[in-house]
Amino acid sequence: MATLPAALQDVGASERVRTPWTEFWRKFRRQKVALVAAAFVALLVVVAIIAPWIVPYDAENFFDYDKLNAPPSAAHWFGVDALGRDILSRLLMGARISLAAGFLSVAIGAIVGTLLGLLAGYREGWWDRVVMRVCDVLFAFPGILLAIAIVAILGGGMANVIAAVAIFSVPTFARLVRGNTLALKHLTYIEAARSLGAPARTIVFRHIFPGTISAVVVYFSLRIGTSIITAASLSFLGMGAQPPTPEWGAMLDAARSDMLTAPHEAIFPALAIFLTVLAFNLLGDGLRDALDPRIERR
Amino acid sequence: MTGYIAKRVLGLLPTLLLVGFLVFMLVHLLPGDPARLAAGQDATPETVELVRKDLGLDKPLPQQFLRFVNGVVHWDFGRSLSTKRPVAGEIGDRFMPTFWLTVWSMVWSVLFGMAIGIVSAVWRNRWPDRVGMTLAVSGISFPAFALGMVLMQIFAVDLNWLPTVGNDTWRHYILPSITLGAAVAAIMARFTRSSFVDILGEDFIRTARAKGLNERRVVAKHALRNALIPVVTMMGLQFGFLLGGSIVVEKVFNWPGLGRLLVDAVDMRDYPVIQALVLLFSLEFILINLIVDVLYGLINPTIRYR
Numbered sequence: 219m220a221t222l223p224a225a226l227q228d229v230g231a232s233e234r235v236r237t238p239w240t241e242f243w244r245k246f247r248r249q250k251v252a253l254v255a256a257a258f259v260a261l262l263v264v265v266a267i268i269a270p271w272i273v274p275y276d277a278e279n280f281f282d283y284d285k286l287n288a289p290p291s292a293a294h295w296f297g298v299d300a301l302g303r304d305i306l307s308r309l310l311m312g313a314r315i316s317l318a319a320g321f322l323s324v325a326i327g328a329i330v331g332t333l334l335g336l337l338a339g340y341r342e343g344w345w346d347r348v349v350m351r352v353c354d355v356l357f358a359f360p361g362i363l364l365a366i367a368i369v370a371i372l373g374g375g376m377a378n379v380i381a382a383v384a385i386f387s388v389p390t391f392a393r394l395v396r397g398n399t400l401a402l403k404h405l406t407y408i409e410a411a412r413s414l415g416a417p418a419r420t421i422v423f424r425h426i427f428p429g430t431i432s433a434v435v436v437y438f439s440l441r442i443g444t445s446i447i448t449a450a451s452l453s454f455l456g457m458g459a460q461p462p463t464p465e466w467g468a469m470l471d472a473a474r475s476d477m478l479t480a481p482h483e484a485i486f487p488a489l490a491i492f493l494t495v496l497a498f499n500l501l502g503d504g505l506r507d508a509l510d511p512r513i514e515r516r
Numbered sequence: 517m518t519g520y521i522a523k524r525v526l527g528l529l530p531t532l533l534l535v536g537f538l539v540f541m542l543v544h545l546l547p548g549d550p551a552r553l554a555a556g557q558d559a560t561p562e563t564v565e566l567v568r569k570d571l572g573l574d575k576p577l578p579q580q581f582l583r584f585v586n587g588v589v590h591w592d593f594g595r596s597l598s599t600k601r602p603v604a605g606e607i608g609d610r611f612m613p614t615f616w617l618t619v620w621s622m623v624w625s626v627l628f629g630m631a632i633g634i635v636s637a638v639w640r641n642r643w644p645d646r647v648g649m650t651l652a653v654s655g656i657s658f659p660a661f662a663l664g665m666v667l668m669q670i671f672a673v674d675l676n677w678l679p680t681v682g683n684d685t686w687r688h689y690i691l692p693s694i695t696l697g698a699a700v701a702a703i704m705a706r707f708t709r710s711s712f713v714d715i716l717g718e719d720f721i722r723t724a725r726a727k728g729l730n731e732r733r734v735v736a737k738h739a740l741r742n743a744l745i746p747v748v749t750m751m752g753l754q755f756g757f758l759l760g761g762s763i764v765v766e767k768v769f770n771w772p773g774l775g776r777l778l779v780d781a782v783d784m785r786d787y788p789v790i791q792a793l794v795l796l797f798s799l800e801f802i803l804i805n806l807i808v809d810v811l812y813g814l815i816n817p818t819i820r821y822r
Contacts, residue, residue, distance in 0.1 A: 355534045359794070360801040361760020367794050370782045371545045447659045451764050454661045455779050470662060474768075477669055484669075488662035496657035503653070 245508040252504020258497040266313040275304040277311040278462045287480040297482040300472065301462075305483065308464035309490050315465045316494060319376060320446035323383035328438055330384075331391025332430070338392065339399025340422050350396070353389035362386075362448055369457045376449075376465070379458040383445045394437060398430040432509035440502035443495040450491055466491050524809055528802060535802070539795045540584045543787050544577075553785060554597055593792035598784045603792045606777065613683050614766070614773030617696060618758045620689055625697030626704055626751060633708025638735060640713060648705060655702025660761050664695040664768035681770035692769045696761050700754045707750045708743065715743045745816050752808030756801045 246252065265272075274295075275282075281302040282288075288298040296305040338349035356364060368382035402408060403426060411425050450467030452458040459465030461472070466487045473483035543550045551568035552559065559567070568574050571594070572583050587593060593603035629652075636648040668691060672680040679688050715721065716739055724738045725731075763775035770776070774793060781789035 351530065351534070354531050355538065358531055358535050358798045358802050360756030360797055361758075362763060363760050363794060363797050366763065366778065366782060367542065367790070370785075370787075370790050371542060373547070443657060450659055451661060454659075455764065455767060455782075457779075457782060467659075467661070470665065474665065477665065478673060481669060484662070484665050488659075488666065491662060492654075492658050495659070496654065499653055499657050 242508050246504060249504045249507060251500055252507075255497045255500035255504065258493070259501055262313055262317060262494060262497070265310060266317045269310045269314055273304075273307040273310050275307045277303065277307040277464045280304060280307070287476055287483070289480070289482055296486045297480070299469075299483050300476050300480070303462075305469075305486055308469060309466070309486060312464045312466045312469065312487070312490065313494070315376065315459060315463065316446050316450065316491070319380050319383070319449040320442040320498075323380045323445045323449070324387055324438055324441045326380075326384035327387025327441070328391050328434060331388040332395045332427075332434060334388070335392040335395025335397075335430075336399055336422050336427060339396040340403060340418070340426065342400075346396070349392060353392050356385070356389040362451055365448055365452060366455075366457065369452060374457045374460060376453075376459050376463070379449050379452050382452070383448050386448065387441055387445065390441065391434065391437065394433055395430045398433055399426055402426050402429045436502060436506040436509055438502075439498055439505055443498040443502070446491065446495050446498070520813055521810055524806055528806060532799075532802065535798050536585060536588065536795065537581065539791050539798075540581050542791055542794070546785075546787060550787070553787065556597075588795065593795075594788040596781075596789050597786045598781075598789075603788050606789060607774065607792060607796065610772060610774045610777050613771060614762055614775060617683075617689065617692055617765070617771065617773060618755070618762055620693040621697035621700065621758055621762075622751075622755060624693060625701035625754075628697075629701035629704025630708045630747065632701070632705035634712055634735070634740075636705065636709040637712030637716060638731075645709075649709070652702040652705040652709075655698050656706075658698065659764075660695055660699060661764050661768050663698055664692070664765055667691050667695055668768070683771055683773075692765050692771060695768065696758060696765045699761065700757060703754060703757075704747070704750065708747050711743045711746050712739060715739045718742075741815070745812065748808060748812055748815060752805045755804045755808075759797050759801060 282294070282298055282304070283302050285291075285294065285298045286302050287300055288294065290297045294304050294306065296309065299305055299308070334349050338346040359367065364386050365379070365382040368385060369378055372378040372381065408421060408425055411421050416425075449458060450465070450470075453465045453467035454471045456471065459468045461468065469487040470484055470491075473480070473487065476483055546553065549564070551564050551571065551573050554571060555564045555567040572580055575583070591604050593607075595601065596603050596606055599606065632648040632652065636645040639645050668680055671678045671691060678690055679685070682688055721734060721738055724734045729738075762771075762773060763778055765771065766773045766775035767779055774796070777789065778793045780786075781793065
């Protein structure tokens with residue numbers, strides 16, 4: 219995203235120049251909900267990074283045996299779970315896991331998918347057929363099923379869940395970028411670059427790739443929400459994070475047996491997942507409205 | 517039309533074959549020796565060899581694949597490693613509960629989601645739109661397993677209106693299908709809204725209004741049919757989401773369906789069951805997308821002649 223404005227500033231214009239950045243910011247700034255969501259995501263990221271230093275108790279190894287299943291109190295703001303662990307501490311540490319899982323899996327999926335999409339769209343022919351056929355096959359596994367099948371092969375654990383969700387994200391990005399590439403490669407400025415003798419690598423990465431970025435960014439943030447839910451679902455099914463890891467989905471699974479007596483054990487992790495995913499989805503909606511040129515005329 | 521369907525079915529064959537190959541390879545990608553896995557941890561080397569022969573695992577891969585395809589075509593997926601029953605029988609017992617659960621979820625979520633979407637588009641940027649879209653973005657952000665637990669706590673435990681687990685009566689279907697359909701309803705609402713907003717801006721809508729038709733007729737007759745075209749495609753994609761989501765929802769409601777069978781099979785490393793279920797779920801999904809494509813051709817005549 220940073221390459222384009224820098225290139226434009228080199229032209230030597232004053233600060234009134236309308237770069238893609240300033241255009242984006244002008245539209246994005248007007249969307250109050252998306253701004254709040256962005257602030258919340260930033261807060262979450264900060265919390266996730268400093269979690270080990272701000273947790274009131276050790277998330278995995280502190281057991282308060284006198285307060286098993288205790289509801290929220292001054293000492294334990296979000297209450298205590300069935301093993302006597304502080305739920306707030308576990309949620310804060312869990313933010314690290316969920317954000318890392320969401321971000322890493324989508325980042326891997328986006329990088330691989332974008333490269334494949336550029337390749338398929340630019341080369342067409344056999345490359346295109348092979349890449350799109352692989353995407354069709356990956357798309358033929360409904361929803362979370364592909365991730366479950368991959369976890370069944372690789373075994374449980376968070377690293378494998380991230381790999382599974384990444385593979386699950388690849389075809390979405392590949393199709394998106396391929397479509398954009400096909401549309402862009404016939405435009406005049408690409409033809410101009412080609413007629414100047416620019417090598418394929420330059421055309422693809424300097425001229426076509428920037429044109430696909432806005433779509434990729436929108437999908438990226440919308441996809442993080444889905445991926446956090448998928449990763450939490452796998453942990454809920456017992457295939458992801460293993461105890462005593464404070465993963466949000468795993469915490470909800472553990473809370474099921476005490477739902478009647480201690481509903482707070484389920485409510486707080488559920489809220490944590492909901493608010494996090496909601497923030498990413500609202501941010502994604504805002505980015506889409508700011509980056510999609512078709513929105514303006516409505 | 518028949519030609520169009522035939523072309524679509526033929527186009528699916530390579531995908532089907534590749535999906536089948538991947539599912540077949542599942543066993544060979546598993547860490548460890550599949551014959552030992554099937555024979556059990558404490559089997560003697562002689563038993564393992566016997567099992568290997570019996571399952572055809574000593575043959576070359578292409579031959580094994582043919583054997584696998586032949587089995588699938590004859591609805592033979594081998595025996596479950598944990599119950600020793602034929603996998604086809606295990607699946608047969610569990611199929612209908614999952615089928616009805618997904619069908620009811622689909623029905624309510626499409627009707628409800630489209631209604632919200634249309635209302636939001638017609639009253640765009642006013643309070644019905646704001647309420648509808650807030651509901652929708654919440655719906656896609658709330659994970660199904662958390663929603664299921666919350667609904668069960670409120671309506672089954674606190675209010676005692678509905679049963680908690682099992683699938684004996686129609687009342688058992690209410691909470692699980694709401695849980696499973698919520699995200700799909702939300703996606704349908706958002707999608708229908710944007711499709712409708714696009715259509716309502718078209719020239720032919722302005723013409724219809726200019727003719728003096730009342731707004732109700734413009735929306736119900738002129739806009740609806742055109743806006744439905746992309747919505748139908750979306751429905752097919754969402755069915756896959758439901759099939760996958762049922763795996764999670766079935767665990768929450770202890771539903772005796774395919775999803776729970778799959779989760780248990782992954783737990784027990786019961787690979788014949790995993791293979792059969794992964795294959796079945798994707799076949800179902802591919803089939804539904806085919807039906808959607810054909811429906812799409814029916815609604816939109818311009819597609820058929822391509």
